[in-house]
Amino acid sequence: MYFLELPFKNLSRRPLRAFFTLVGISAAVGSFMGFVGLSRGMQGACREILIERGTHIFAYPEGIVDLLGSSLDPALGHQIASLKGVKQVSEELIGLMELDTGQVIFVTGWPPQSFLWKSVSLQRGRLPGPNDKHPVILGKSIADALGYDVGTEFTIRGKKFTVVGICKLGPLARNNTIIFPIELLQKLTNRDNKVSAFNIQIENPQDPRVMRKIIGQLSSKFRELCFVEGRSVSDNNKMLQIFRAMAWATSAVALFIGLAMIINTLLMSVLERTKEIGILKAIGWHPLRILSMILLEGILLAACGGIAGTLLGIVGIHWLSQFPQVKGFVYPLIDSGLIIEVVLGTFALGLIGSIYPALRAVSLNAAEAIRYE
Amino acid sequence: MTEVIKLSKVSKYFGAHIKAVDNVSLSIEEGEFVAIHGPSGSGKTTLLNIMAGIDSPDKGRIVVDGVEPKGIRDWVEIRSRKMGFIFQAFNLLPTLTALENIEIRMYGIVKSSREREQRAFDLLKKVGLETRANHRPTQLSGGECQRVAIARALANYPKFVLADEPTGNLDSKTSDKILDLLATLHQSNQITLIMVTHEKDIASRATRVLSYGDGKIISDIQSSF
Numbered sequence: 001m002y003f004l005e006l007p008f009k010n011l012s013r014r015p016l017r018a019f020f021t022l023v024g025i026s027a028a029v030g031s032f033m034g035f036v037g038l039s040r041g042m043q044g045a046c047r048e049i050l051i052e053r054g055t056h057i058f059a060y061p062e063g064i065v066d067l068l069g070s071s072l073d074p075a076l077g078h079q080i081a082s083l084k085g086v087k088q089v090s091e092e093l094i095g096l097m098e099l100d101t102g103q104v105i106f107v108t109g110w111p112p113q114s115f116l117w118k119s120v121s122l123q124r125g126r127l128p129g130p131n132d133k134h135p136v137i138l139g140k141s142i143a144d145a146l147g148y149d150v151g152t153e154f155t156i157r158g159k160k161f162t163v164v165g166i167c168k169l170g171p172l173a174r175n176n177t178i179i180f181p182i183e184l185l186q187k188l189t190n191r192d193n194k195v196s197a198f199n200i201q202i203e204n205p206q207d208p209r210v211m212r213k214i215i216g217q218l219s220s221k222f223r224e225l226c227f228v229e230g231r232s233v234s235d236n237n238k239m240l241q242i243f244r245a246m247a248w249a250t251s252a253v254a255l256f257i258g259l260a261m262i263i264n265t266l267l268m269s270v271l272e273r274t275k276e277i278g279i280l281k282a283i284g285w286h287p288l289r290i291l292s293m294i295l296l297e298g299i300l301l302a303a304c305g306g307i308a309g310t311l312l313g314i315v316g317i318h319w320l321s322q323f324p325q326v327k328g329f330v331y332p333l334i335d336s337g338l339i340i341e342v343v344l345g346t347f348a349l350g351l352i353g354s355i356y357p358a359l360r361a362v363s364l365n366a367a368e369a370i371r372y373e
Numbered sequence: 374m375t376e377v378i379k380l381s382k383v384s385k386y387f388g389a390h391i392k393a394v395d396n397v398s399l400s401i402e403e404g405e406f407v408a409i410h411g412p413s414g415s416g417k418t419t420l421l422n423i424m425a426g427i428d429s430p431d432k433g434r435i436v437v438d439g440v441e442p443k444g445i446r447d448w449v450e451i452r453s454r455k456m457g458f459i460f461q462a463f464n465l466l467p468t469l470t471a472l473e474n475i476e477i478r479m480y481g482i483v484k485s486s487r488e489r490e491q492r493a494f495d496l497l498k499k500v501g502l503e504t505r506a507n508h509r510p511t512q513l514s515g516g517e518c519q520r521v522a523i524a525r526a527l528a529n530y531p532k533f534v535l536a537d538e539p540t541g542n543l544d545s546k547t548s549d550k551i552l553d554l555l556a557t558l559h560q561s562n563q564i565t566l567i568m569v570t571h572e573k574d575i576a577s578r579a580t581r582v583l584s585y586g587d588g589k590i591i592s593d594i595q596s597s598f
């Protein structure tokens with residue numbers, strides 16, 4: 001019998017207790033994967049959409065947390081465009097809106113001449129034209145969810161709109177977004193002559209020194225605005241930062257519970273095996289061997305819980321993201337990096353959780369332990 | 374003859390009034406079969422535990438096989454390589470089979486798993502339990518459990534074996550068989566055997582009987598065997 005078989009045998013003597021500990025660890029690891037995967041997914045989607053659009057620099061009001069509620073004067077866009085090195089600027093109005101069907105969706109509005117329209121790859125239909133009355137483009141997910149197609153007419157807040165195009169599958173924001181001509185959205189949201197942010201293209205975006213220089217110039221000239229490189233917006237966005245922090249905090253609580261379960265299970269196990277540990281010492285086992293045995297039990301518990309939790313997290317979050325209420329809003333990103341983090345994390349969890357029980361086992365007095373009943 | 378165990382003025386107290394071992398000096402030589410005989414509560418097991426390093430004395434010196442153990446490392450070395458221990462209550466691990474209970478004694482001593490298994494099986498054969506190799510302690514009788522415990526004690530070719538009331542939990546017929554086995558092992562393997570017992574008849578099987586009472590050796594008699 002190999003030494004590594006012993007931890008299996010020790011844990012399997014109380015199968016129900018080991019099982020429920022595994023369930024607890026799996027739930028903790030699954031929650032961690034779910035929350036962190038969601039937060040990373042949102043961050044990734046935000047980055048992806050800005051890169052896809054060709055936004056080199058994104059400008060939004062300084063100090064604002066909720067970008068959806070920001071309100072800027074579009075005239076600022078013209079002033080930004082006049083700066084040397086800036087190629088073009090597009091205003092954008094963004095928000096969340098409840099459809100008459102009860103579904104909440106992202107809405108975005110762009111000016112007719114905006115470069116942002118060029119990034120829209122259509123699956124069906126066409127872009128809005130000057131003669132269209134109340135035209136909109138629908139993301140693939142929302143079009144599928146609502147059962148709308150090109151030519152469908154529908155109402156929002158009593159106003160009739162016509163679907164002129166359906167976007168191909170792509171980033172989250174595009175999939176679950178309705179794109180309006182900006183004036184239409186301004187009227188619909190009672191934000192006449194207001195925009196949420198500016199998308200800026202510069203002459204030489206590949207040169208990081210040029211990028212930094214222009215951002216510096218813009219920042220010093222327009223102090224009321226915050227200028228961030230397109231690909232870094234998701235890292236700087238306060239809403240996403242708060243979401244990320246909440247995801248980590250919730251995950252930390254879940255992992256702490258998992259840790260407590262490991263400690264409790266192993267402590268109970270060590271207490272129950274007090275006499276056996278005394279016997280092992282009496283027959284010549286080195287304290288380090290006893291320590292290794294308990295540590296391996298903890299690592300084994302955590303590893304099994306980690307594997308089950310990872311699967312639970314992947315399956316669970318994809319299942320949840322298919323619910324109509326959240327479809328298109330949650331975009332889990334569970335990549336190999338996160339899985340490696342989870343694997344290492346659960347290994348550490350098992351190791352940390354078993355240190356105290358293992359030290360207790362080692363510190364037992366052999367003579368007293370043998371007498372223990 | 375080489376001294377296997379030597380105690381010099383060893384004492385062990387439990388609280389202010391209980392002297393389990395009181396200034397005991399003792400020398401046991403290689404190849405001896407020693408019985409420490411005395412009534413229950415006289416401190417025999419404590420004396421045996423001190424010899425095994427399981428309990429530490431409050432006073433005095435212990436020399437095992439010519440070496441005075443200084444700490445845990447020395448005692449682990451002695452317990453794993455030079456000594457075997459047989460308990461009254463067998464003390465086999467309930468989740469392991471008879472074979473595995475013997476094998477675990479050899480971790481760190483016999484590196485190969487196959488060799489450990491073979492050696493454990495040979496020992497089971499020696500104590501007549503080869504057909505019970507894959508049985509757990511709960512599936513074995515008391516006498517069989519004690520035979521497994523004896524095999525476990527012998528696993529690492531010990532120089533001496535300490536037995537704490539090895540027949541205390543067995544009926545008289547089984548006790549005789551266990552004592553016969555111990556005597557045979559002592560004779561055939563030249564192992565020094567130190568046995569604690571409260572029964573005179575059992576003590577009389579040894580070649581040297583130390584009468585023990587109130588933490589002291591009252592008499593030290595060499596038998597005529």
